[in-house]
Amino acid sequence: MITITLPDGSQRQFEQPPTIAAIAASIGAGLAKAALAGKIDGRLVDTSRVVEHDAAVEIVTEKSAEALEVIRHSTAHLLAQAVQRLHPGTQVTIGPVIEDGFFYDFAPKGEPFKPEDLPAIEAEMRKIAQEALPLSRQLKSRDEAVAFFRGIGEDYKAEIIESIPANEDLSLYTQGEFTDLCRGPHVPDTGRLKAFKLMKTAGAYWRGDSNNAMLSRIYGTAWLNDKDLKAYLTRIEEAEKRDHRKLGKQLDLFHMQEEAPGMAFWHPKGWALWQQVEQYMRRVYVASGYAEVRCPAILDVSLWKKSGHWDNYKDNMFFTESEKRTYAVKPMNCPGHIQIFKSDLRSYRDLPIRIGEFGGCTRNEPSGALHGLLRVRSFTQDDGHVFCTEDQIEAEVVAFHEQALKVYADFGFEDVELMLALRPTPRLGDDAIWDKAEDALRAALRKAGAQWTELPGEGAFYGPKIEYHLRDAIGRDWQLGTMQVDFSMPGRLGAEYVGEDSARHTPVMLHRAIVGSMERFLGILIEHHSGAFPPWLAPVQAVVMNITDAQAGFAREATQALVAQGFRVEADLRNEKIGYKIREHTLAKVPYLLVVGDRERDAGAVAVRTRAGEDLGSMPIADFAQRLKSETRLA
Secondary structure, three states, X not given: OEEEEOOOOOEEEEXXXXXXXXXXXXXXXXXXXXXXXXXXXXXXXXXXXXXXXXXXXXXEOXXXXXXXXXXHHHXXXXXXXXXXXXXXXXXXXXXXXXXXXXXXXXXXXXXXXXXXHHHHHHHHHHHHHHHOOEEEEEEEXXXXXXXXXXHOOOHHHHHXXXXXXXXXXXXXXXXXXXXXEOOOOOOOEHHHOXXXXXXXXXXXXXXXXXOOOEEEEEEEEEEOOHXXXXXXXXXXXXXXXXXXXXXXXXXXXXXXXXXXXXXXXXXXXXXXXXXXXXXXXXXXXXHOOOEEOOOOOEEEHHHHHHHOHHHHHHHHOXXXXXXXXXXXXXXXXXXXHHHHHHOOOOEHHHOOEEEEEEEEEEOOOOHHHOEOOOEOOEEEEEEEEEEEOHHHHHHHHHHHHHHHHHHHHHOOOOOEEEEXXXXXXXXXXXXXXXXXXXXXXXXXXXXXXXXXXXXXXXXXXXEOEEEEEEEOOOOOEEEEEEEEEEOOHHHHOOOOEEOOOOOEEOOEEEEEEEEEEHHHHHHHHXXXXXXXXXXXXXXXXXXXXXXXXXXXXXXXXXXXXXXXXXXXXXXXXXXXXXXXXHHHHHHOOOOEEEEEOHHHHHHOEEEEEEOOOOEEEEXXXXXXXXXXXXXXXXX
């Protein structure tokens, strides 16, 4: 007798070991029809899997968190089968699930796949889905699997299997004439796959090694229903419109070029935007008790060995030599800040000591990972560190949390989720230190009344961290600020303070940043606002435009009067039609367009128009200045 415990605590008994499908059917015909997969004692399995012992069982349906993963995994197989039907002789290699979809790498018999091949492949996928082919799972030994795939001409697949230990049994999934090596699970039949679309093609080296053959990759997306698929495609279309690289060029903010991979050239308007963010953050830190510092860009490699970066991070660092000494270009600011702490004798009465730096860092990111401002090699962090006692951790973390949420709201981000990233491998320090650090962050989050999700293995090598994930205007999530507790690095670098007992103690070091990389934050900010920044952030807040040369003098005077009050205002006195000027500055997303004709000149006023096309009428310069001031109170 097999006893099955369901999620609601109820139990069902079966005389013979049941399949997941049979368990679902025993509950109801509706659930049997809706079942995509199952979970046995928390492990995801196919509906055909037999439960051979007493277990906790859950039926996975479209409402389950795991549903999309199963759907996307199965749709990848649907793609592979369609490709082989249309292009016989093509070998399949790997086809994993990725964020929002999947991809499959192929070794075509002929030319690599091109975008124009995708409609036919997608049509064949829909045909196979309509066939509702059942998926069956079988186990083979490694050698049997190698022989099977060699026999059908799948040499890449056989090579993968040969690298697996000989004593492991492998699962193969078959749907119609197509069989692939796969861990699973999969949907019961291809008829469950209804909402999918192929997105693009790309090249990819076999096993990611440039010495190997170039394969042909096809990307796709899959969803539970057509509504979700349509919403995703709309979001992708909107994301393309908001691409910060495109807007950076359109709005003349920055550019990047091959001679400086992963490094931005900031133009005047882009640097004005940068300065608004930096100066805002500087005021926040001063108000929070942080003293600003500046540290060298390169430090002797011996310091990075002591800090632990050499053992845990050297592959991501740049090095240089001078006079037979090796230096590292700093990838992080923390070791330098410890040197400032160590430069004087510190007492427990001095703690907490808060220091911050808009510190330039450089990391040797792979060229293939670089992506505009979002993934760069050279960047500036709003980086700060708090040196404190264990008893002070909670208050410092709570204060930081409140500060971070206010900053995000000011920049237009109201939807924020917290993640707690826990001990990774490898890491500095023993488990006792990590227990203490992780518990300290949990206690602080509870004190702040926050909710969070834990991410095992995702912490920094020197300590766990709270991550702030922001949702932007089109529903994408971005990880920005962090607060990390570090019990290891201060001791490794000899940081000490004199305690109340007159003995030497090692301080706790809190690593904190709100916007993180300034470059990345600005890229996110550009996309979130689609380049249409609120007036306090806009590089140019208003443009004064004359209709004819007769108003040029007054337009110039009005511009100078506003600039004198600290506003970022420009004059457009070109001999162009006013409609042309308005359109041009509207496309440049300038918040306010100020038109001057004879009537405005004579009245000492400007006709105010917003970039959205709203006509606010004529108002004196002083009144407009007061309006702009009220909208730039954060600046």
